[in-house]
């Protein structure tokens with residue numbers, strides 16, 4: 001299997017500009033951070049963005065603020081997400097009160113599953129729901145979930161580690177609740193090695209997060225914060241990759257079209273990347289099954305990457321962990337690999 005690659009345009013742009021970082025002496029807190037943040041705001045439609053060194057750092061900052069400044073005392077997440085989401089939630093110092101079940105449809109919680117969880121939740125107005133958009137899709141019920149949370153005073157924070165460039169009804173993830181954070185980690189949909197992009201439409205949250213990210217060492221008012229900054233070299237690399245996002249995603253759609261045609265022809269059940277208002281960034285291409293023996297059912301597909309998660313953090317009533325597999329899909333995936341997948345799907 002090949003490696004994740006960056007467009008040549010990204011590499012050339014980085015090449016043309018990195019020396020200027022050295023000659024300017026601005027290795028941190030310089031123009032590339034600003035450029036990246038402005039790009040993020042323009043691209044996603046967010047009012048505010050802050051570049052940081054990982055999704056985890058950005059989420060932790062948001063949760064810390066919610067605990068210290070917004071009176072939040074507890075947090076819950078969804079069962080189908082990365083283990084690190086749980087560790088981040090616990091590390092925030094909020095009381096971890098459990099996980100919401102997820103549905104095999106989109107591997108995420110439905111509004112009904114959230115309501116079932118909330119039935120047993122006391123003091124909803126002191127709670128934070130850290131929701132994860134999985135695999136490149138936005139939770140299809142995010143609007144309803146956001147309204148429900150707002151009604152109960154639950155603060156919604158979006159873990160958008162998988163969803164930079166994804167939209168639902170033309171709206172980007174990260175803007176349905178208090179704040180969201182994308183990841184630019186090496187294996188993500190838009191990879192730049194490491195990095196996170198916080199987005200929010202909440203001016204107060206933005207101002208506080210901005211202070212938090214630099215220990216509030218200038219104004220010295222927040223009494224809260226660490227260094228979650230992105231270096232200028234990282235910001236330049238991130239911008240070099242982000243500015244090619246259209247090309248990256250379109251390239252993956254060309255691969256997906258081949259998979260889709262083959263899946264439709266041979267009757268595979270897959271999550272469509274662009275249906276029902278979704279426009280996935282194609283972080284993952286997912287096959288699913290309701291067969292009694294899913295492991296045997298998928299046996300002949302050797303050309304696969306690891307599942308989104310082969311574990312669950314709470315209950316897994318719909319057996320998501322073993323009822324899906326992922327086909328390889330990333331920028332500039334070799335034709336030979338694509339053909340291998342198509343052959344196996346046709347067997």
Ligand SMILES: Cc1ncc(COP(=O)(O)O)c(C=O)c1O
Pocket residue numbers: 054055056057081082084085132159161162182183184185195196
């Ligand atoms: C769902 C999810 N949330 C958060 C993260 C953390 O992102 P980062 O590595 O940028 O902190 C990841 C992956 O690394 C992830 O898959």
